[in-house]
Amino acid sequence: MILSDLSVRRPVLATVMSLLLVLFGLLSFTRLTLREYPDIAYPIVSVRTVYPGASPALVETDVTTVLEGAISGIEGLRTITSASRAETSQIVLEFGRTRSLDAATNDVRDAISRVRRQLPLAVQDPLVAKETGDGNEIMWLSLASDRHSELEMTDVAERFIKNRLAMLPGVSTIPLDGERRYAMRIWLDPERLAARRLAAQDVEEALRTQNLTLPSGRIESDRTEFDVSIRGSLETPQQFLHLIVAYRDGYPVRIQDIGRVELGSEDDRKLVRVNGKPAIGIGVAKQSKANTLEVAQAVKQAWPDLVASLPEGMTLQVAWDGSLAIEQSIREVYRALGLALILVVLVIYLFLGSVRATFIPAVAIPASIIGAVTILWATGCSLNVLTLLGFVLAVGLVVDDAIIVLENIHRRIESGVPPIQAAMAGSREIGFAVLATTLSLVVVFIPIAFLTGVVGRLFAELAIAVAAAVLLSGFVALTLTPMLCATLLKTGRRQTRLSKVAEEAFAGLVSRYRRAVERLVEARGPVLGVALGAIVASVLLFLRLPMELAPLEDVGWFAGHLTAPEGATIRYTDAYARQVEGIVETVPEVTFNYMVVARGYRPTIVNRASSWVTLAEWEKRDRTQQDIVAELNARLGRLTGVKVSVLNPPPMEQSPEKTPVQFVLVGSTYEELRVQAERLMRKAAAHPGFLNPDMDLSMNMPHVTVEAHRSKSADVGVSMAAIGRTLETFLSGRPVTTFSRDGRVYNVIVKVDEPYRNSPSDIMTLPVRGEQGQLMPLGNVVSVREDATPEALHHYDRMRAVTISAGLAEGFSLGEALDYLNRTAKESLPRMMRFAYAGESKEFLESRASLHVTFGLAILVVYLVLSAQFESFLSPLVILLTVPPAVMGGLLALAFTGGTLNIYSQIGLIILIGLVTKNAILIVEFANQLRGRGMAAREAIVEAATLRFRPIIMTTAATILGALPLALATGAGAAGRRHIGLVLVGGLALSTLLSLFLVPTVYRLLARGPVKPDKLAVARLPYATVADQSHASSASSHIIHGGS
Template sequence: MFLSETAIRRPIFTVMAMTALVLFGYLGYRSLGVNRFPDVDFPTVTVSTVLPGASPEVVESAVTDVIENELSAIEGVKHITSASRLGVSTVTVEFELERDIDIAAQDVRAKVSAVAGQLPRDAEPPTVDKLDISAQPIMWIALMGPDPQSVGEYARWTLRPRLQTVEGVGNILLGGYREREVRIWVDRGRLEAHDLTAGEFVQALQEQNVEVPGGNLESGARETIVKIQGEVPSVEEFGGLVVAYRDGAPIRVRDVARVEDGLEPARGAARYNQQTTIGLGIAPRSGANAVAVAEGVHERLEELERTLPESMDLQIAFDGSESIERSIADAQYELLYGAFFAIVIVLLFLRSWRSTVIIALAIPTSIIGTFGFMSAFDFTLNTFTVLALALAVGIVIDDAIVVLENVYRHMEEGRDPREAASVGTDEIALAIIATTFSLAAVFLPVAFMRGIVGRFLFEFGVTVAVAILLSLLVALTLTPMLSSRFLRHVETRRNPAYAKIGQSLDWIEARYKVGLDWALEHRGLTMGIAGIAIVVGLVFFVLLPKELTPQVDESAFVIASEAPVQASLAYTNEKQEALEEIVAGVPEIQGFFSAIGLWGGANQGFMFVRIDEPGERDRSQEEVMNDLRGRLAQVPGVNAYVSSMGSAFTAGGDGEPFQYLIQGPDLEALRDHSETLMARLREEVPGLVDMRTDMRLQKPEVRVEMDRDKAAAMGIDVSNIADVINVLIGSQEATIYKEGGHRYDVRVRVEEGQRNQPADITELAARTEDGGLVRLGNVVSLSEGTGINVINRRDRQRAIKIVGNLEGSSLGEAVGAADRIADETLPDGYSTAVTGASETFQETFQSLLFAIFLAAVITYMLLASQFESMVHPFTIMGAVPLAAIGALGLLLVTGMSLNLYSFIGLVLLVGLVVKNSILLVDYTNQLRARGMERDEAIRRAGPVRLRPILMTTLTIIFGVSPIALGFSEGAELRQPMAVAVIGGLTTSTLLTLIVIPVLYTLMDDGVAWAGRRIGAIRRHGWRGAWTPAHPEP
């Protein structure tokens, strides 16, 4: 072969080329970023619109429906989901992955701008944002101190600005932060006694606190700006502002209200390890290196701690970069251990240090060279690319093993090393090109899978393919060149230390010859056994639990809590503290960040919990979570749901794996159907826990209804009444106070004791047309009831979502049960759908099954092209189903599931088992081409190819064994893939060495029979060819 001949003839050129490849890879490695996952754009855009004070029903009809109707016409829309809450509409548009997200976002903005004129007059302009999962916080910092106001000010104006200057830092969230606010508490009785309304009071404040430009003064060549200082210089002076005159006497703010320099009203709280705190969530910029960002933040915190006020304490509550670094480092160690084990296997088989070193050089050359291409493709070191490299370790030496083994065989036949390297490489070149390209080809469907999972797997597929193709280059250049220079004759292999190994291999070869002879004499029975094995594999497929991804021990999880929907913040806080007390008593707990009301209603809370690393605790994360579920359930008046951190493959939302939608027109009916479904699921799928829905119909509300006739007679309209209620009950921003370069809201609200009960609304006063005051009780009536907390829709239909966690049951089992129950119970007009992780699960399994099919088709096409045969590719690919029994069986025995990662292992097996078959069939064809009879060629080819097949198989098995053992962090994700590869290779290799030769003879007989029939048809016609009068020649 020209390439290998050139490498042998020009060793310096070959060494320099390989050195350049390694240097290119090293430089690429230094520039690679480190992240947990690849940088993937979720094709999702959100539109948020605020309509102050509007009920969910009004928001749905006046805002959500209008926006959804306009957005549904945009090209490439996959789903439109919406949530209509009190005063807020959120519409989320998920696009097909083929659409460019930036162009799609522009289309959304254009449509929203076009429809803005149809929204209510009071609606604020809608905001449009792209979803960026990389912008989620990777760190949470807890700042604690005795004075909430000073802690908040320090976090807002000192810590956050300093941290935002760290390279790569994007947004910084403030959890538990309450903005400083000047609060003016109005006494309702004193306001009325001085003949003032709320609107007049607010208007007077605005007029008394202004900064007005006064123009310019010109004097000759000099110009001076005149500025009228009308702003209030200090908080105390707000009390002296005049808001009205009565009988010539000024009425000041202090006469009707009190002024407080405080914080905005509490709608939430945050604590770290049961201490009140301000949480700072550090989110990296899109595309930034998460680990580098975290390192920069740590360095900046060390600087800030030197100037931190003595009364304050600063702690890192959570650092996601630590688990990223550990996971990547552990995967790299798995790569090194796998390489070591693979090299040991080579040494045991070849019993030569020289040959082992020659083969071992393929690993660093191929792997390091791959780093250069990863950098060129703008990839990062992440879970998937490191997994690809760890997987490739046992594969990249396969070609070198086959080449060197063949070179050795020719040396044993008497050729010198240089001639053996040339002839041996040329003889095996076609086979290894076919095997390598077929193996690389199976990853193309994975790299270009549809769905969001396909985007994550793109870097994985390309990285594996590049490493494999580079290994082919090494095997055809560096390996033969080194073999021609450094190999010695076989006497070196007869070292007494290796005698027993050699005897064992000879014994295996002898037993194999006996088995092969028996199989060739009992072809029908052999194929029958193979058929039974395939059927058993199908049974294993049915029995295996199915899920999107395995549960991972991340040493962290979340606890969501929910009090009754009408619960106040104080009630929820009391219950959250009771939950925190239980969590704090768990021995494995390192720390926890707790919050209520910050990212939900006043009745909702969550805890982010960190536990000891796996090596430092006796119980698994799942056992700790299950224990907490039981303990937290004992707290009355609140529901607590313990969940893992969630999947990377879902665009935000709930982290629970089970997410199921019921859609229909009536909200009450949706609630009833969801309760029925959940009750049945609890009975039939006990492993489905923490189930709840996202709809609440018991939110208490007070409806203010106006007597329009009375109001008209008094000259009061609806807007006047709404203004009065909004100012004194809802709190209105009246003006701005400036201090130290910062701006703070000044808000007016009635005293707390005068706005506790619904009846207090009727005591408020409004100005009549004749200038008098009248209590609202004269023109309005109140009614109390319950209202809808949120109205959710999907694809313009009202929907209710059921979510839950899995404890001992698979996602496939839960979804299947839900579908069956829904078919039995839902009436016409109501439908179901999966969403979130459940939807990704279904889409991914469909894509993976298609990827396996496509990999098989591509492999067939390559083999047909290589062998110029339409038949032999079927013979070669006959080994693929033989791998199923081992892969699926070992997954079942080890208690693992059929998931994304085990499916990747199955895809890989398509290429790996074909490699062994190619070696066997290709050499058989070569022997027959030299004139050897078919059965004799098979009996010769099997033993000759036995050792390289065993070597390549064992190097792959031992190369991935560190992954299968699962000792590292995040190994739960990688284990199923390695287990599938080990099981599949074990059974397929044992069966391939026996079944493929038999299948080869059967296919060959079939081709011969078909050829004879076709010849007879040509000679005697269709009918004559099948009559006894014309026997076969």
């Protein structure tokens, strides 16, 4: 080939080209973003709207439905989900990945502005926020103390820690959990209020008019100017106690006469503990495109300053760090990359027995892989676990072309051809095969680019990494490798002891292989039976293996979720949360247990608690995270009075609060949905594969409905607004005014004291004022009824919906679970009700469908490319018959090791298509060359198989050893690497074993007549003759001789 000839004649040029590849790769490496996975998050826009005092049903009809109708037609909208809770509507819009997040957010704001006037007057302006799904908290810190209160710890967190962390690069927000923000709490006694003929509005009015600071102008003299302000603000509980609310019978009525005042917390309906001790949680949320590891490193660098700012007696700890698993996983991949490099170089040396000869293909590894980094940078990819995994796979692949070229050149040198002429002639002869094998592997990755959903985005970067490395390896094999062969290889070198032993062993192996091929090319029946058996076995194994989105990884932590009955108080929930903490603390591998009692904000959901449990480092424990989760699920499942689920973190950056099974029922009425969902839940609960099935529709939340008697209200002059404000002030506790403390502003909150809000009947005694100023009990104009209401009303794509969620028992796959629910739903659901999937379940089904299509498309693309290269539609069929044994080998490896069909193992199967066809190409291409020179088909295929046996075994061994560190992976992220490694090792081993006999037999069966010699064939065999090839056959087992 021209490129090879030029490189041999100009060795400096060949060297410089490879050095430039390495140089540009190293420069690009410093510019790549390091992260766990590629950017796979969908653009998400959330709309949050507050409707004070509204029930979930009212929020659904008056707010959620109106907003959904306005925004449902926005371009690029993928799904729309919503939850209507008491006082709050939350709508989440998920857009296609190609949609600009900024443009989508603007479109949402415009759509909402057009229907703003259709919302009730009391509804606050909707808050539109943009997200990408990957901007969640990457770390939770805990601030604890034995001598300071939660109020003091919150103050320190807000003043010193939060502001310092918010300034770090890549940080988005710093949320606080369990915070106790200072507030001046005024607790009113309704009986003493009524005795003094006062209502809550009187107290509020007094606070607004008497607690303020106003500018009053300035005083000027000839030489000095003074600003004047009226200081009327109140700052201490004593000052608020002495505030005069009104005069009755000539005497002032102060707040101390009608209630009490304390400096307390704004909200005490959320608790945080770390390892059982009260704490304030401090989250670190990264920006959507920020590097998790860089943000975590910035926090660690700022740690000394953060600790130094703490008062004596306060301690700051990292309670949960999501970056540790990422860091460990990347470290393990780097370790696998190094180990693969060592194993591949070692196997090359064992085959070649020469340091010089080993150096030639070994140098292709850094040149190809480091050079591929430039292509990653140019295509906008990141350096992540998957691209590094691609490089690990590439270690065994990039030496293949160099080995093939090296072996062909060496045969010529050993037959007496001078090294320079041998390098040119050998490269020309094998150049087409190198081009064909390289392209056949590269084109396998083209269909991966058409994968949809998360899987497509995930593996596109892996495909680019491997394809780039393989392409560059072909370039290196046709430029640097011939030049090094011409320079380093010499004829008649002294053999080492290792080379002699290897030569004798390999010569015997080649001789036995040739005799076997000569017999089997005529035994078509048994060989074709094996091929057909491989196809049938592959199909059966594919159908029987369990399927899931991705294998569960040991990431060093897990989550637990507790749900108490609807209407349970925070005390009830907390009591059970402490029991859970006690059980978790008995697990020896646990280092931190970050417990949050009561979730959410406005309203806080007090009947739920969650914990994030961090385990000891991987090398310091004998049990896996999955083993510990299974044990805790068994122990915590025995608790009565609450539901407790312990979950392994889901794969692929799914929400850690969601279970794998997310089955959505969609219908017209919630009552019908509830009936059908309960029926499905009963069947799921009876199935041993489902853990803790639950649904998000509960119709038994205790509720109090206050009905105003309009005629009575009108008679006494009490407006609906007065009733609403009275209830809001007494029961909800709303901020009325503010006060200052140490330079910060806090709220003043008025609320009825606890003894007077223990029962629904207490509402009847609250005082309310009519328009004429008269005071009366609220019971005069309202009645109270206790009933039940849903905690939340959900929509899916604007339809009323209920989601059934469940965990999976050990040994039960996500595919089996969804197939069971699918069959059950089709059998039992009414015709007008449909179902859908969400979360991990949705991603799994999308990936399963697209991967099946991609596998078939990969085979088709390889076939077409090979047809174009061979100028034949027949030769590629022989080559593609190596695929069924490879698939069978990969699936058998999964079956014997308890693996599953997931995105990793299925991508491994797709990669196998390109890998196993390389061996067949070498045999078929050379057989065609020999037939083009007039050799009979039988003799040509036997000769080609014999001559290519040695490079096939060498390249296969190198590829298998390159993938072996993945198959034996341990530590963080090992499960995914192990699946892809097992598929490659098993598939390559079995395919090579069978295809070495299958390809010659099928070629002999399909060969019809001689291949006509053409210019292309002559160009590929410029010096060889049939006689030369027969002579070379006797030396085909020679290895490259020693001498370094």
